[in-house]
Amino acid sequence: MRGIDLRAASWRKSSYSNSDGGECVEVSDDFAPAVPVRDSKVPDGPVLVFPAPGWSSFVSAVRDGQLRD
Template identity: 60%
Template sequence: MRYAPVDLSTARWRKSSYSNSNGGECVEIADGFPGLVPVRDSKNPQGPALVIPAEAWAAFVGCLKTQG
């Protein structure tokens, strides 16, 4: 399934609460996109971002929590 492009030029990114304090290996997400979760690598903020359906993101995070 393909989705229409999402304009992330005004996205406000925040780091994962699980990111370390050394600034490496951080995942950032942007809020404010109903039904979607934009995700990017904080080490490459100008690089590509993934835009994931919120339902799939919730399932992914849920799996991570159970692996914890």
């Protein structure tokens, strides 16, 4: 996943982000087959880039409640 230029990325806040300004995760859909993820409170900070199938599995697990304590 090296070499992705994120300067022109369009970001959207995850629907699972907290609505009161905390725990805000943003993702970009511009780079298939990769999914860049960042903290919306630190837009110039680090970005994690996941393979699309791995990100999809993670989102499904969150949606299904599999990652709860």
